[in-house]
Amino acid sequence: MSKEKFVRDKPHVNIATLLVVFSMITALSFSMVIYESVILFSDSDGDTIADNIEARSTHPLFFEVKEDRLGYQTYETVNGSSASHELGHNLNIFNDGVGGLLEIDSRFYEDVSTGIPNLEFGWNYESLIEFVDSDSNGLFEPATDTVVGLTPLTNMIRVKFGFGIDGQPIYYSQFSTSDGILTVDFYTAREHVLLARQVSTVLAPGEIKSYLTFTNFMPVTGGTKLALHLSLSSSHDLVFSNSKVEASAGEFKAEYELEDWIIRDGSEGIVNTTLPSTTVPVKDASIYINFGSFTNASYDPHYRWFTPPLSRNTFVVNNFPWSYLAIGSVTTVMLVSILYAVRKRPGRVKYSDITLKKG
Ligand SMILES: [Ca+2]
Ligand SMILES: [Ca+2]
Ligand SMILES: [Ca+2]
Helix, strand or coil, X not given: CCXXXXXXXXXXXXXXXXXXXXXXXXXXXXXXXXXXXXXXXXXXXXXXXXXXXHHHHCCCCEEEEECCEEEEECCCCECCECCCCCCEEEEEEEECCCXXXXXXXXXEECCHHHCCCCEEEEEEEEEEEEEECCCCCCCCCCCCCEEEEXXXXXXXXXXXXXXXXXXXXXXXXXXXXXXXXXXXXXXXCCCCEEEECCCEEEECCCEEEEEEEXXXXXXXXXXXXXXXXXXXEEEEEEEECCCEEEEEECCEEEEEECCCEEEEXXXXXXXXXXXXXXXXXXEEEEEEEEEECCCCEEECCEEEEECCCCCCCCCCHHHCCHHHHHHHHHHHHHHHHHHHHHHHCCCCCCCCCCCXXXX
């Protein structure tokens, strides 16, 4: 019988190596936990939004100006088209000048190079309606209330636009009726910024804030109320609630918020919006924002858009659950250390004296 040679072919890991590896993981994960908790509380630009939240939400924004249009888009185009296959969103503010309405058009793309939007949402500023609220319910309803004066908003002109307000990276534009009674300001940004108005508010990326200001409004007759007629249209069904109008397609969502308060002649008041009464889903609808009676007023609705993350393949280092790794790793190190110590400890065997009996 030949002697077999002992071959160690089973995988084995030296416990000391294991300890070193897990100690390194522990050190790394604890560093990340400390790093995360530091940036969690740091807000380097002082806009009340933490750096790590800003890092995740900031998106690219390209700006384009034409005679009758201001465009904001999250992707770059050359001669109006994009060669790259990427998710994107664009928003255009149109003012065609004489006879045209101020119009907002927002489009969402799964792939911007196709030029075919997956979702569209927009609204027009149609008219100002002075009415007698016949049924005194605070709402303008074309079927029941009496129209006293109707001003089509076909005379809105762009009076200014640009980038940067008080050193903040904000894109702004202003449109006004030719008599200056109604102005609409729009603000948008690629990151969170503080936008000072009546109070400091945070302007988030993925939204456009609009500020409507009425100055020296004189009603045709006393006792009338004022409503703003907006016409909405979408490629998908509009979903109404008291606080907003939404349209969505998959992960794309458009949301126009109906602010329920207004500053009227210096004090805060309530605003109600007349929504379509039909329960049949619609893609086009008229709504009436009821401002009441005043001489000067300001109203601040805003529009938000939601897309899947624009840079899908970017690994965000602080999305990783470092704290769990840290706890898991330190536990492993402790267990392995105990095991190592137990195995290493020399057995203390007590030998009793051996006495050999002589036989
Ligand atoms: Ca910040
Ligand atoms: Ca009414
Ligand atoms: Ca910021």
